[in-house]
Amino acid sequence: MDAYFNELSCFPLCESKECAKERAYKFASLLSETKKQGFNVVRCHDRGMAEILLCQDYSIADFCNENLRGIKEMLLLSMLHPPYFEPDSEEEKTYIENTFSVSVTNDLNQEERKPAYGLSAVCLYNSIGQNLCSCDFWEQSKEYVIYDVDDSGKEKEHKVLSFSNPEDYKTLEYKQWQAKTQPCNFCDCGLEKTKKQCKLSSDHHGNDVLKKFAKESLFILPYIESVVTSLAYTPDSKTFVKKLHYDTGRIEIVLTWTEKGYGMVVQTTARNDIELIQIGNELEKRFGNGN
Structure with a gap:
């Protein structure tokens, strides 16, 4: 199963490379747990990890090129891929047109509606999102409301999960998601x-x-x-x-x-x-x- 990177969580960008490295290693720790949960690929908007900015003019790809030493760097290289949709599928059409958006609140409590690509893919495929630890809005929440506009122009709400920390996989929100997406295989009590x-x-x-x-x-x-x-x-x-x-x-x-x-x-x-x-x-x- 694929998870999807939330590109909105890149911002605000780090102010230094040192901060950028710390953010990248935190993200790698998240990916490690994501892989344990059965998600082998994390799809990223557009050109993949080259698009995941850590600070100005410095991406995850740049970080890996400079610091290819161990397991965490290899996780970033192996798990982050460009998006994939079946050609001419309804999901591809919806993703390209992108009528999805989310209201983002920054650390100054300022709210702004922004287009959402990664979270739209989470919604389309009923999957899980992956966030960078860039601000409280993305780091502390687990569930987000995204908005979609249907053919009649009516706005609809969808709830999606997107995680920032390995511990998020221990939450009730994730168990509820598993319960909805996994097949039911209940035990028979054996009693008439x-x-x-x-x-x-x-x-x-x-x-x-x-x-x-x-x-x-x-x-x-x-x-x-x-x-x-x-x-x-x-x-x-x-x-x-x-x-x-x-x-x-x-x-x-x-x-x-x-x-x-x-x-x-x-x-x-x-x-x-x-x-x-x-x-x-x-x-x-x-x-x-x-x-």
């Missing part, structure tokens, strides 16, 4: 629906409704093991999935179509955080529109 337990608080007035829903709608799902307990009323809940418990593989759900917001906790077969997010997404798709 009549054998699954439904434990609810004895003093909960919505028990009959919860039990009926569990037996008729939840227990037919192979990745639901049991109902663990009921929840306090949540009448203002807007979503079926209320909360994910990553440490136990449990999910809090709320029957949003009930007046008092009856809810319960279900045990899933999720083996990791990504599977738990995927199961939560599946439940929301099935039951999130009021059953």
